[in-house]
Amino acid sequence: KAGVTQTPRYLIKTRGQQVTLSCSPISGHRSVSWYQQTPGQGLQFLFEYFSETQRNKGNFPGRFSGRQFSNSRSEMNVSTLELGDSALYLCASTGLAGNNEQFFGPGTRLTVL
Amino acid sequence: AQTVTQSQPEMSVQEAETVTLSCTYDTSENNYYLFWYKQPPSRQMILVIRQEAYKQQNATENRFSVNFQKAAKSFSLKISDSQLGDTAMYFCAFIQIQGAQKLVFGQGTRLTINP
Numbered sequence: 725k726a727g728v729t730q731t732p733r734y735l736i737k738t739r740g741q742q743v744t745l746s747c748s749p750i751s752g753h754r755s756v757s758w759y760q761q762t763p764g765q766g767l768q769f770l771f772e773y774f775s776e777t778q779r780n781k782g783n784f785p786g787r788f789s790g791r792q793f794s795n796s797r798s799e800m801n802v803s804t805l806e807l808g809d810s811a812l813y814l815c816a817s818t819g820l821a822g823n824n825e826q827f828f829g830p831g832t833r834l835t836v837l
Numbered sequence: 838a839q840t841v842t843q844s845q846p847e848m849s850v851q852e853a854e855t856v857t858l859s860c861t862y863d864t865s866e867n868n869y870y871l872f873w874y875k876q877p878p879s880r881q882m883i884l885v886i887r888q889e890a891y892k893q894q895n896a897t898e899n900r901f902s903v904n905f906q907k908a909a910k911s912f913s914l915k916i917s918d919s920q921l922g923d924t925a926m927y928f929c930a931f932i933q934i935q936g937a938q939k940l941v942f943g944q945g946t947r948l949t950i951n952p
Contacts, residue, residue, distance in 0.1 A: 766944050772938050824870045
């Protein structure tokens with residue numbers, strides 16, 4: 725079974741631009757969660773989607789948004805990029821095994837100049 | 838709100854030694870899972886071991902085992918016969934059983950295995 729995939733793997737943007745990151749979960753997984761990882765703040769939860777609905781949202785400004793499609797693929801969008809948005813963005817999918825185990829993708833490294 | 842604390846920012850041991858990474862957490866939930874994730878330089882987050890809070894028996898996966906003390910809200914990871922490939926960041930994480938799939942992570946422990 726293929727793992728979680730994220731595209732692109734690396735991205736360089738300038739302040740004020742917007743960016744869209746994509747995540748394809750493991751086949752059959754319906755829950756997708758997004759995390760931001762920075763040296764200063766560590767790993768922080770952004771939001772989680774299940775069956776195309778956002779179930780929970782972390783403490784991030786409204787510039788961070790996401791969505792999930794009917795095939796469970798998810799995208800997150802960051803508008804009006806700031807230097808502080810430079811981070812590794814990880815997505816994870818959760819199956820229905822009932823153990824809440826999250827399988828992570830390789831991440832997208834976003835650099836904002 | 839749940840919090841996870843890892844008090845050891847960095848640790849270093851010799852190959853084949855045993856090392857223990859500490860983790861404490863705070864929650865008012867009674868049912869939850871605890872995890873240890875490994876993040877090598879490749880940045881791929883890999884699950885090392887999982888513990889269900891309702892199980893008294895400590896989880897074990899080959900060279901990796903945990904010491905889960907629910908009353909003390911402590912969840913340490915022991916790595917036996919450490920190998921060079923164990924060099925990585927290790928994150929302790931908490932998730933409640935019901936509700937959204939939101940992992941709460943500790944700040945991580947950078948573990949270096951020296952030859």
